[in-house]
Amino acid sequence: MTGAPVRRDGPAIALRTLKERSRSGRRAWSLPELDVPGADVSDAHRRRQTADLPEVSETDIVRHFTRLSQINYGVDTGFYPLGSCSMKYNPKVAETVAALAGFQRLHPHQPEETLQGALELLWRLERALCEITGMARATFQPPAGASGELTGLMIMRAFHTKNGNPRTKIIIPDSAHGTNPASVTLSGYRAVQVPSDRRGLVDLAALQGLVDGDVAGLMLTNPNTLGLFEEEIEGVAAAMHRVGALLYYDGANLNAIMGRARPGDMGFDIVHMNTHKTFATPHGGGGPGAGPVAVSARLEPFLPTPVVGFDEESGRYFWDHDRPDSIGRVHGFNGNFGVLVRAFAYVFGHGRDGLREVGERAVLNANYLARRVNDVYPLAFPGQPMHEFVATARSFRKYGVRAMDIAKRLIDLGFHPSTVYFPLIVEEAMMVEPTETESKETLDAFAEAMLQAAKEAEEHPDLLHDAPLTTPVRRLDEARAARQPKLRW
Amino acid sequence: MLVACGLSSIDELFSHIPPKLRLKGELSVPEGISEMELVSEMRRLAGRNRHADDLVCFAGGGAYDHYVPAVVWALAGRSELYTSYTPYQPELSQGILQSLFEYQSMICALTGLEVSNASLYDGPTALVEAVHMSTGATARTRVLLSEAVDRRYLETLRTYGAGEHFTVETIPAPGGVTAIPRVGDDVAAVVVQHPNFFGNLEPASAVFEAAQTAGARAIHVFDPLSLGILAPPGQLGADVAVGEGQGLGNHLSYGGPYLGVIAARSADLRRMPGRIVGETVDVDGRRGFVLTLQAREQHIRRERATSNICTNQTLMAVAATVYLAWLGPDGLAELGRQCVAKARYTAERISDLTAAELMWPGAEFFKEFVVRADVPARQVQRKLLEAGFLVGPAVGEEGLLVSVTERRTREEIDRLVKAFGEALS
Numbered sequence: 043m044t045g046a047p048v049r050r051d052g053p054a055i056a057l058r059t060l061k062e063r064s065r066s067g068r069r070a071w072s073l074p075e076l077d078v079p080g081a082d083v084s085d086a087h088r089r090r091q092t093a094d095l096p097e098v099s100e101t102d103i104v105r106h107f108t109r110l111s112q113i114n115y116g117v118d119t120g121f122y123p124l125g126s127c128s129m130k131y132n133p134k135v136a137e138t139v140a141a142l143a144g145f146q147r148l149h150p151h152q153p154e155e156t157l158q159g160a161l162e163l164l165w166r167l168e169r170a171l172c173e174i175t176g177m178a179r180a181t182f183q184p185p186a187g188a189s190g191e192l193t194g195l196m197i198m199r200a201f202h203t204k205n206g207n208p209r210t211k212i213i214i215p216d217s218a219h220g221t222n223p224a225s226v227t228l229s230g231y232r233a234v235q236v237p238s239d240r241r242g243l244v245d246l247a248a249l250q251g252l253v254d255g256d257v258a259g260l261m262l263t264n265p266n267t268l269g270l271f272e273e274e275i276e277g278v279a280a281a282m283h284r285v286g287a288l289l290y291y292d293g294a295n296l297n298a299i300m301g302r303a304r305p306g307d308m309g310f311d312i313v314h315m316n317t318h319k320t321f322a323t324p325h326g327g328g329g330p331g332a333g334p335v336a337v338s339a340r341l342e343p344f345l346p347t348p349v350v351g352f353d354e355e356s357g358r359y360f361w362d363h364d365r366p367d368s369i370g371r372v373h374g375f376n377g378n379f380g381v382l383v384r385a386f387a388y389v390f391g392h393g394r395d396g397l398r399e400v401g402e403r404a405v406l407n408a409n410y411l412a413r414r415v416n417d418v419y420p421l422a423f424p425g426q427p428m429h430e431f432v433a434t435a436r437s438f439r440k441y442g443v444r445a446m447d448i449a450k451r452l453i454d455l456g457f458h459p460s461t462v463y464f465p466l467i468v469e470e471a472m473m474v475e476p477t478e479t480e481s482k483e484t485l486d487a488f489a490e491a492m493l494q495a496a497k498e499a500e501e502h503p504d505l506l507h508d509a510p511l512t513t514p515v516r517r518l519d520e521a522r523a524a525r526q527p528k529l530r531w
Numbered sequence: 532m533l534v535a536c537g538l539s540s541i542d543e544l545f546s547h548i549p550p551k552l553r554l555k556g557e558l559s560v561p562e563g564i565s566e567m568e569l570v571s572e573m574r575r576l577a578g579r580n581r582h583a584d585d586l587v588c589f590a591g592g593g594a595y596d597h598y599v600p601a602v603v604w605a606l607a608g609r610s611e612l613y614t615s616y617t618p619y620q621p622e623l624s625q626g627i628l629q630s631l632f633e634y635q636s637m638i639c640a641l642t643g644l645e646v647s648n649a650s651l652y653d654g655p656t657a658l659v660e661a662v663h664m665s666t667g668a669t670a671r672t673r674v675l676l677s678e679a680v681d682r683r684y685l686e687t688l689r690t691y692g693a694g695e696h697f698t699v700e701t702i703p704a705p706g707g708v709t710a711i712p713r714v715g716d717d718v719a720a721v722v723v724q725h726p727n728f729f730g731n732l733e734p735a736s737a738v739f740e741a742a743q744t745a746g747a748r749a750i751h752v753f754d755p756l757s758l759g760i761l762a763p764p765g766q767l768g769a770d771v772a773v774g775e776g777q778g779l780g781n782h783l784s785y786g787g788p789y790l791g792v793i794a795a796r797s798a799d800l801r802r803m804p805g806r807i808v809g810e811t812v813d814v815d816g817r818r819g820f821v822l823t824l825q826a827r828e829q830h831i832r833r834e835r836a837t838s839n840i841c842t843n844q845t846l847m848a849v850a851a852t853v854y855l856a857w858l859g860p861d862g863l864a865e866l867g868r869q870c871v872a873k874a875r876y877t878a879e880r881i882s883d884l885t886a887a888e889l890m891w892p893g894a895e896f897f898k899e900f901v902v903r904a905d906v907p908a909r910q911v912q913r914k915l916l917e918a919g920f921l922v923g924p925a926v927g928e929e930g931l932l933v934s935v936t937e938r939r940t941r942e943e944i945d946r947l948v949k950a951f952g953e954a955l956s
Contacts, residue, residue, distance in 0.1 A: 046622070046623060048623055048625075057818075059629070059632075059633060059636075060633050060852075060856050061633075061636065068859075069859050069861060069862065070600075070602070070856070070857045070858075070859065070862075071600075071857055071858050071859060071861075071862030071865075073862070073865055073866060073869060073937060074940075076868075076869055076872055076873075077940060077941040078872050078873055078876035078941050078944070079872065079876060080868070080872050081868070081871050081872040081875045081876075082760065082868060082871060083732070083760055083761060083871060083895065083897070084732075084895055087732050087761055087762060087895070088760060088761070088762065089758065089759070089760055089761055089762050089763060089766070089864075090762065090766065092759075092860035092861070092863075092864055093640050093641050093758060093759065093763070093860050093863060094640040094860070095637055095640055095641070095855055095856070095858070095859050095860045095863065096637075096856055096859065097859045097860065097861075098856055098859065100602055100857070103602055103606070103853060103856050103857060104602060104605070104606065106856075107606035107607075107609070107630070107849075107853060108606070108609070110612075110625070110626035110627075110629055110630055111606070111609040111611040111612050111626050112611065112626070113625045113626050114611045114612055114615055114623070114624055114625065114626025114627055115611070115615060115620075115623035115624065116610055116611045116612065116613070116614030116615040117614040117615070118610040118611065118614045119611055119614075122616065124616055124619070127616050129616055132613075132614050135566050135569060135570065137608075138570065139569070139570060139573035139574075139577070142573065142574065142577040143577070143582050143583075143584045143585075144574075144576070144577025144578055144579070144580040144582055145576075145577050145580070145784070145785070146582075146782045146783070146784055147582040147583040147584050147782065147783055148580055148582050148583070148783060148784065148785035149582075149583055149588060149590045149594055149596070149783050149785070149921055150593070150594050150783070150785055150786030151590050151591075151592050151594070151921075151923050151924040152581065152582075152590070152785075152921060153912065153913070153916065156580060156581035156582075156586075156916065157580055157581075157785075158579045158580065159575070159576040159577055159578065159579030159580040160576070160579075160580050160785055162576060162579065163576050170560050173558050173559050173560055174558060174560070185652040185653065185656070185787060185788065185844075186652065186840075186841065186842035186843070187841065187842060188829070188839045188840060188841045188842065189652065189656070189839075191839065192691075192839055196690065196693065199693075200693075219830075220828075220829040220830035220831070220832075220833050220836070220841075221829050221830075221839050221841050223829075223833040223834035223836075224829035224832070224833060224834065224836035224838070224839035225839045226834060227834050227835070227836065227839075228691075228696075228838070228839050230693075230695050230696065232834075233833075233834040271547045271548055273547050273548075273549065275549070275552070276549060276551070276552070299545075299548070300558075301554065301557070301558050302545050302548065302553065302554055303545075303548050303552050303553055303554055304554060307552055307554070308552055316842075318842070324613045324614050324846075325614070325615065325616050325617070325842070326612075326613050326615075326844075326845050326846030326847075326849075327612055327613070327615045327616070327617070327618065327624070327626075327627035327630075327845040327846060327849065328616070328617040328618065328627065328649070328806060328842060328843055328845035328846075329617075329650070329788075329842040329843040329844045329845045329846065329847075330787070330788035330842075330844050330845075330846060330847060331842040346690070369690055369693065370686055370687075370689055370690035370693070371655075371683065371686040371687050371690055372656075372687065372690055372691075373652065373653060373655070373656065373687070373786075373787065374593060374653040374654055374655035374656065374683050374684075374687065374775065374786065374787075374789065375593075375594070375653075375683070375785070375786025375787055375789075376785070376786050376787070377786070377787055378787035378788040379784055379785040379786055379787050379788075380782065380784040380785075380787065380788050381787070381788055383573075386573075387569060387573060389560065390560075390561065390564065390569065390572070391563060391564060391566070391569045392563050393560060393561050393562040393563030393564065394557050394558040394559070394560040394561070394562060394563075395557075395562055395563055396563035397558065397560065398557070398558070402541050402544065405544045405545070406532055406533065406536070406541065406544060407532075409536045409538075409544060410532045410535055410536055413535055413536050413537075414535075425547070426544075426546075426547060428544075449620070450622070453620065453622060453623060458620065458623060459620060461619070464830075482532060510622050513622035513623065514622070514625050514819075515621070515622055515625060515813040515817050515818075515819035516622065516813040516814050516815055516817075517622070517813060517814050518621050518622070518811050518812070518813050518819045518820075518821050519811045519812055519813070519814075520811065520821050520823065522811050522812070523809040523810065523811035523821050523823040524809070524823050524824055524825075524826070527800065527807075527809050527823060527824060528809055528810040528811075529632070529635055529646055529647075529800075529807060529808070529809050529810075529823075530632070530635050530636035530639045530646075530647070531633075531636040
């Protein structure tokens, strides 16, 4: 058995919490001697008891978090085919340049004349993202994809309101990410679901039946969450445009089509991007992300304020606050700048040729892997997948084995598993996204592991039920965690 | 690989894109460049910026030049942590999960409140979530927010309220301090920032009491770095506390990525948005950590969710956890005392100048204060920049916010005061 590539063994002392390591009077901090007269806050405002933080040495802290990192799996640890998450390699050069003082040590209230490099970076990144998506202008304020969705929907609402009627409904496919319907509700709209047809695509006839003058727009991921290109997108767009509704492009899967096709050419008016997916900014264990939103020319007035401006005559960049129709501010400052620096490095490092290759390799890798495991993990829908594929583990049910069991067994075989149980419309879904940065050898090794797990499901199902065995902890009691919440020391 | 797929060309992989929609020609983006060239270009761009290493930073207003200890990013920057995704497979993600559990614990210890989530985007968007919690809990839609709250919070709140979820009205703050408001029985939440945008300490507990008497939620916008010495939100009677966690070991980074901190009372646990980590045991009885109470979240509730948050600021929360462990209770208190002492020294020296005074001379402040000068604030700001100092933001036409963290030395402060004198003469 290969075993999960996270450290299982280590000194027993290492798994204690910081609180359990704490010893009264121990410390790591140092500050200079106060060089001005001492002062304190008045009695009425003073904290009565010191905060109950751990008292630990710097060695304690370093051992503690080093150990924690050793029981955590990242892209740098190994293959991470988590479908819909585009867990590609994060280039180290992006970290190096993001750490330059001229980026990392900028204060958000600095005057524009001290920020010409930062504004030039944002301006050029905006031009590139608009070119990739076929849009006119973009905002960098949304700090994550879901925030981008909500921003895009607020823009949609502002557009319709300006035209006299905000309308009431947004249509989303039944295969959509959970953030889509949640964002719809938060933007003040009602989500209406359109079913997928037998091909796994939006059911165009059903959609036409749902479209009326109350529909503000449609949110669509293309390629969709099944990894399939919405071939009838022109018909979908026509149906929406007929009633004056807008199309929103969820950019979660933009990776597949970069340099090959553009949402703007498909009839979309709003696009959000997830920089941690498409542009390889590290996801940090759950964030930070960045969710730039690009829009067509007719929606430009509604973008959050401010947007970057450029005065060609003087060659100066500036923040443009003069935007009377703007939806306002969606982030405290101007978005996750540090993440955008990394995205810039990725986009301009790759260039037009490199970006096109990204999509090509991602799609080739997914198709190759799908083909390698197809006999035992058939595709949920028959079409040719793009950058990811959704297979079903339905056939193992007869051995009492579920998709989750296979996922856990893959851990023991040395891999991070795929996404399971999403999209919701697929029984025992296994959503696999290898990304473009993996070699054929890695794909082959993962395919072998999937096939081995399938064989074991039939012959030794308990191997799967008991998995994982090689990790620092085994399957955890999630029901207990929710029933008796213990959320702090 | 193509052959194995039964294909003869890369183009066939894209054959189901309708021909009309295929991009003709190439993207209008420059050609790719080598890593060396990329680094040169990035250095050129970075070199066009002034920054807090080549200028002395007295700027504040929601982002602060607190010292970031070496240990913070030596650890939060370990790539097993920063190259991982949201911990959907807990057996492979105990590092992130335990770090977040410790983060939640420390935020509770800091705020004196009972529950914390695993982070939100930043301070202002954390306030939006706190307001959503309050409207949900009270079934009311009016929000009262002090005029002395940072304007960016108000602007953000107004944007998110525009879907007709809630309306925001302001409470006056004459003298730079919030007036105790009359709270109607249709008010969902009352929001006060303490220390407020001007740096001043607020009668927070009196405002909170007024809110709660009317059945509204009391929301405290706090500065985590102040809580070594200032009474925490829990002790002041706040129901929900939100704050900007940038100062907790995170870089200035031109406004992001920052850290949205939120804490509340147990009664509001199930209204709390975002990821929450809980302790449990594995099949062998070993302690472990998982994402929990997910029934609240968008991927389960979909259109019935009360928040759409998915990605948060996990890595910033890990950095904050290392930072707070480094400071400990005594370090945090000492840091708070140094901020107060240095800010007070700076304010006294500046108010000794003939052409400058404090906007609110009687008010007690924490680490920043507003200077009023006879010359327009932006002009003063520009002259100070020429002398090598970052200050601000400007407060109206004639006020200038000056922020003093533990990093500033007496020598730097004295030089700032001298430059102030010259800028005003």
